[in-house]
Structures are given as C-alpha cells and as structure tokens.
Amino acid sequence: MSPAAVTVDRLEKTLGKNRVLRGISFEADSGEIFGLLGPNGAGKTTTLRIICTLLAPDAGSVAVLGFDTRKAPEEIRLRVGVVTAEIGVYARLSARENIAYFAELSGVLDGELNRRVDAVIDRLDMGSFANQRAESLSSGQKQKVAIARAIVHDPEILMFDEPTSNLDVLASREIRDFMVESRERGKCVIFSTHVLHDAERLCDRVTILHQGTVVASGTTADVRGSHRDLEDAFLELVE
C-alpha cells in the first residue's frame, strides 16, 4: 500500500491566546476527495495553512508526499495548489497574466509556460475572458482565475478552503465538478467546508473537527452511520 499523500500527526497550534488545534491526526490519499469539516473556528483553515507550509506547527508533524513541512517547505509548495474563498486577483493584470505570473513563480519553465497557461484556460473554459483585465471580471470568473493559478503548475495535491462560499449556484457547481474531475485524474483533493451537504455529495472520506479536535473520521458513509445525513451526525457528535 502506497503512503498517504498527506499525513497529519498529533498536530497542535496556538494563535495568540487561542489554542486552535489540540493534537489532530488524519491522512488523505491520492485519488480521493477528503473532507475536512467542522463549524467556523474549528481549525480547518489553520490545518490547511500548516499543510501548505504557510504556518508552522507548534507540536506534531505534517508530511506531504513524504516531505516534512518543517524541513522542505519549498518542495511541498511545488506540489500543492490551494484555492480559498478569498478570490483576490491582481486587478490590473489580465486573467492570463495573473495565471502566468503564478506559473512562473511556481517554477514552470519558459518553454512550457504558454502551453501550460493555454491548457488551464481551456480546461476551465476561460477563453472568452482570458485577456480581460481582472478588475472587469465577475466573481465566478475571478474564482476560475484563482483555481487556474492554483493548478497551473500541475500540483499533486489540491486544497479547497470554503471555495464556494462567495459564489452563486452555477459557479459553485463548476467548482464541485472540477474537484470530481481532479479526483479522477488521481489527485489528492482536500475539501474544507462547513457546508456538510456539499461534503456529503463529494467526499470519499471525511474528518470532522470541533474546537480543535477530531470528533469523527472515516468514510462518509461510516461517519453518517444511521443518521439521516452528515449534519445530523455532526450535531449529535458536538452536542
């Protein structure tokens, strides 16, 4: 059996006076959508930020494709793509220029650059607005730019942190379809959300966090158990 794409082991983190993570552990594999669930403030974003090396763990460890976040942060950033709810883009650059900038910073070589950028624009159906300045794009189009810049270097692990929270129904659906497509391509997709219905539809396995601890972990069906849906299961776990 191949090692997990992401291994989180007894992870602890305090931000200011707030003990955000209290020794959480889980694993996420390639070729699956792994749900990191929980209410706002449960520690989901902090966990993702530690996995992608933006924050350092206080205790415990995180390994990404065998690389330790403390020892090889740049190796990990080369292999991870992150999409967040914050769809900040450079307003005075076109969609294409935004994507190319991140591709170059992520080590895509000059000879490959245009091909990669074109490929990702095609894949996300962005051709109609690729040359428009980002300031004139809709929220859904900006979210596509944010996804494009996160995947243009073809990372093996994709992390989505509340990606649909600012989007309308159509744009949200496109994101969900994209996550499914990525799983089919063999990527490890980590989906962090507090919308449990979304997770139930998409995730193969889930871990539910509450107040910095893991309250449930397993396949979506296992965690749901005999409850009507994940939301009911979650409510019983935290009450």
Place this chain on the structure above:
Amino acid sequence: MKALGIVFRKELREILRDRRTLIAIGLAALATPTVLIVISQVTAKTATQTYTVGYSGDIPVGLDTLLSATALKLERVPDPAAAAKKQVDLGVVFQPTQIDEYYDPSRQSAQIADTRLQTVLGQYDAAKAAAALREKGIDPALLSPIPLKVHPLSSPVKAAGNAFLSFFLPYILITMVFTGGLSAALDATAGEREKKTLEALLLTPSPRSRILLGKILAVTTISLVSAVAAIGSMLLTLSQLPLLGTRVTLSPLAAAVMVWLAILLAASFSSLTLALGTLAKNFRQGQAFSTPLYFITIFPASIILFIPNFNPNLAYYLIPILNAVLVLRDAIVQNSIAWPALGVTTASLLATALICWFATLRLFTREALLIRS
C-alpha cells in the same frame, strides 16, 4: 534569482497600468517648472516694482531725482507716520537737520522700500560730502583712507544660482524619490493584503527574499523615474528661465553625484516604505504610517536653508538623508567631491537599505502577516 525578475516585471507592469501613479509622476514633472516660473515672475516683479514714499517737509535738492531713479515714488502726505501704516510703503519727514523714517517691518513692501531708501541716502550723503570737500580743495578720497577692492573668485551671480540649487535640488530629490515610489510600495505590500493576493503569493515556492527584492527593485525604479522626471523638468526650466539674474545650470559632476545619491536614496526609501506597507493592514493605514516619515525625510533639506554654512565633521555623514543633502550641496556649490564624505554617505545609505530590507523580510516571514489579514 529568476523569481526576482518575475516579480519585478509584474510589479512594474501593474504600476505602469496604475493611472494614479502615472498622474502623480506627470504632475511632479509639471509642478517644479510651474513653481519656478512663479518664483521667477515674482522675483522680477519685486525688483522692478515702484514703492511709494509718503513725505512731509522739504526734500533736499537732487534727492527726489535719485529716489525716482530707484523706483521710489514720492507722495506728499499730512502725517507720514500714520500713512506708513497702510496708505504708503514708507513715511519720511524731511527736517533741516535730520530725516525721520517710519515703516512697518511686518510689511515686505516696507522692508524693500526701506532698503532702497537707505541705499539712496548713503549715496546722496557720500556725494554731498565729496562735493563739500572738493569745494574746500580737499581730495574726497580722504573719506576712504583704505579703499576696498573686491575680487570675487567666482561669478557672484553664478554663486547665487548655485546657492539656490543647493537648497532646491536636494529638497526636490528627496521629496520625489520618497513620494514617487510610495504608492507603488504600499500597493505591493499593504495592497497585496487588502486585495487578498498575499496568501496566494506566499504559497508559491519562490523564496520570499527574492519576492521582496523584486518588489524593492520595482519601487526603486519608479522612484528614480519620478525623481528624474521632476529634476529633469526643473533643470530644463532653469536653463531657459532667467532666475536670480542668470540661467542656472547643473555641472556634470554635480549631476553625476545627484544620480548616484538618487539611486541610494531610492533603494533606502523603497525598503523603508515596503516595511511600513508590510506593517499596515491596508493601503490607507500605510499612507497614515508614511506621513510622519515624509516630514522626517524633508527635515535635513531644511537644515541647509536655516544653516547655510553648516559644515559638519565626517561623523554627521553617517546620518541618512542629511548626508545626501550635504554631499549634494557640496557638489553643487564647490563643484567638487569630498571622497571620504561620499564614501561614508554611500556606506550609510546602503546600510540603511539593507537594514530596512532585512526588517521587511522578517515581517514578511512572520505568521502574523497572514493572521492579521
């Protein structure tokens, strides 16, 4: 170092598409010539302006002609002291044995009229005394037993022009280097945080030190462009416009020193403003942080105005900005370079840039950078 070039190109592209920055540079290039044209016209007007002297009593013979030739218009008034308060520029009472003068020192026109009157009266007195001596067969040269013959070592007009440049040029240089890159620096730091692009940028595998260097280089470039635009337009105007009775030009040596100092100052200010921008939560807070800094930076240029003969020892050249002002002043006024002073200045400004860069890097790698956003 590839990331440095990538960030530099992107930042420059964004800056050049930012209408605010382009307008600021354009206005800076236009503002200096406009100010100089106004100064030139005011100076010319002041020199040729006729001032009114309200008088009573009998004017000594010949003095009225002298006063008119000096653009002092005589006007008989009943009470010269009262008239000098508002109605005329000077009040004079001619008495047989003395002349009483009344003027209000708080009025600039009164000060100028007073100076002219003193000069005319001095010449009139000397002429009268010489005539009286001649009448008695005495050589008027007796009045000046040791005559003074002045031999200026350089053109006094040129010296006045250099004195003007030595204050004005450092002031414009510092102001434009600081303000020219400020908007770009804040946009590249606080702006990233405000636009929510910071996290994505820090997620790239490029080393943060290179990302920062790219930003510093872009801000330095735009600061220099801004300073060159303002100073270029200023020098062009000065070369065409007679100011202080001459067309003021910058010597090649002073120009070279100015360019070198502009590069050093731009690198220091870029690092400093990027550090401030990194501390700020948003663009507006960054601007609030920068305002006191601006006043601190222009203070050294003012020293030259208030203490024109300020000639400090080498240790003073360790003080950033003040050192640049002093070196540039010396290069303009003396048309020479004091190499030890330039060396200390260069080391000081480079150290300032390095310290600020290091501080910014520390801020850029702190977790608080993300958590605060």
